[in-house]
Amino acid sequence: MSTLSRRQFLTTAATAALGTQMSSCATLASGSAIDAHVHVWTPDTQRYPLASGFEKKNMAPASFTPEQLFAHCKPEGVSRIVLIQMSFYRYDNRYMLDAIAAHPGAFSGVAIIDENAPDVRGRMKALAKQGVRGFRIYTASKDVEAWLATPGMQEMWKVAADEGLNICLLINPETLAAVDKMCIKYPQTPVVVDHFARVGMAGPVTRAHLDRLLHLSVHKKLTLKTSAFYALGKKTPPYTDLAPMIKECRDYFGADRLMWASDCPFQVDPGHTYKDSIALIRDHLDFLTPSEKAAMLGKTAERVFFGA
Ligand SMILES: [Zn+2]
Numbered sequence: 387m388s389t390l391s392r393r394q395f396l397t398t399a400a401t402a403a404l405g406t407q408m409s410s411c412a413t414l415a416s417g418s419a420i421d422a423h424v425h426v427w428t429p430d431t432q433r434y435p436l437a438s439g440f441e442k443k444n445m446a447p448a449s450f451t452p453e454q455l456f457a458h459c460k461p462e463g464v465s466r467i468v469l470i471q472m473s474f475y476r477y478d479n480r481y482m483l484d485a486i487a488a489h490p491g492a493f494s495g496v497a498i499i500d501e502n503a504p505d506v507r508g509r510m511k512a513l514a515k516q517g518v519r520g521f522r523i524y525t526a527s528k529d530v531e532a533w534l535a536t537p538g539m540q541e542m543w544k545v546a547a548d549e550g551l552n553i554c555l556l557i558n559p560e561t562l563a564a565v566d567k568m569c570i571k572y573p574q575t576p577v578v579v580d581h582f583a584r585v586g587m588a589g590p591v592t593r594a595h596l597d598r599l600l601h602l603s604v605h606k607k608l609t610l611k612t613s614a615f616y617a618l619g620k621k622t623p624p625y626t627d628l629a630p631m632i633k634e635c636r637d638y639f640g641a642d643r644l645m646w647a648s649d650c651p652f653q654v655d656p657g658h659t660y661k662d663s664i665a666l667i668r669d670h671l672d673f674l675t676p677s678e679k680a681a682m683l684g685k686t687a688e689r690v691f692f693g694a
Contacts, residue, residue: 414680419464419664420687423580423613423647425472426450426485437476444474450651452485452492458650458660466491466684468647468691470554471498471522479513486517494691496520496554501538507545519691520552520578530564547574552609552690554578559585559595562602569605576607578690581614581649582631591619591631603638609690610639612682613647615666616658623662626670633673641678645687 428434429449431442442448459467469482479497486493495518499509510521521542525533533539546553553575555565562583569577579602581587585595602608612632615625635644648654648663667674667682674682 413676414684417463417465418684419462420466420468420645420684420692421459421464421648421650421664422468422611422645422687422691423470424455424459424467424650425470426452426455426482427472427474428481434475434478434481436474437478440474447651452489455650458654459648462661462664464664466493466688466692468494468496468519468687470496473498479518483513483516483518493517494519496522496552498522499542501536501542503538506538506541510542510545510551511549514549514551518551519693520554521546522554522556524556525561530561531567534564534568543568543572543575546576547572550576550693552576552578554580555583556580557583558588559583559592559598562595562598566598566602566605569602569608573605574607576690577605577609578645579608579610581611581647582618582635584614584618586618586628586631587614591628596631596634600634600638603643609643609645609686610635611645611647612667613645613663614649614652615663616649616653616655623658624670625662625666628666629671629673632667632671636674636678641674641681642686642689644682645690646682647687 427445427450429445436442455467469485471479471482475481477498477500482495482497486495497513497518499506499513499521503509523539523542543553545551555577557565557579565579569575583599585591585599612635615628619625619627646664646667648660650660653663654660664683667679
């Protein structure tokens, strides 16, 4: 059975079994959407110093605190957010951890650690106790395969599988083949791919790149963020040029492995609004059923990032 016909079969079977009950419990209660990817930071660089190589002028906007975030997301019914450690704090996750502690229940976190420092397992477990559910990895290295093969990286993927934590990948389409190999080697590791693997960022969405991304759907523990619309394709609201790519992702992964995210504060740069981002999934894509929208706008992220 093809992925599409299997999906249609399951949907039909589930609808027949549950009748109207399904649509009522599969839709999202108002105000309960989850944004699966936001960065926060503070201009207080005394208390939260920037890592070497970064300066205040790199912080654009100068400030994006949880309160500033809430002003954008709450009017759109988003009550929970996954915070992603910001690059300019490098391995110092304190600002994110303090935000999680200050707003109980509102945030989950994705931390960044030095995979080459001792006791990867102990550090990952300690962060998990503070609300972290994922670990972000990205590389500037040209040899991605060699980097993924380092002992520190291998340990991270192992610990993530053991502890039910996510390996969160900020990658470009060129890296998808290396990620595929890691997913084959560590099939129990929950993996999250950010921003469609940035297909359509450097240039138009190409068939070759998209096929490589869709192929990752064979890895059952892998989920995908449908996010960062401001940076993809035509990079212009309402972003409906991305609809064919989103439809194919839905067909291959199923909506229960897709998570909408804004990638604020970049989504609220001039020319784009928070509403523009959530509206693409919520209001503009007729091929998504109400239950698929509910999955993409919260239920998948709830399972992946807010589970016990
Ligand atoms: Zn981001």
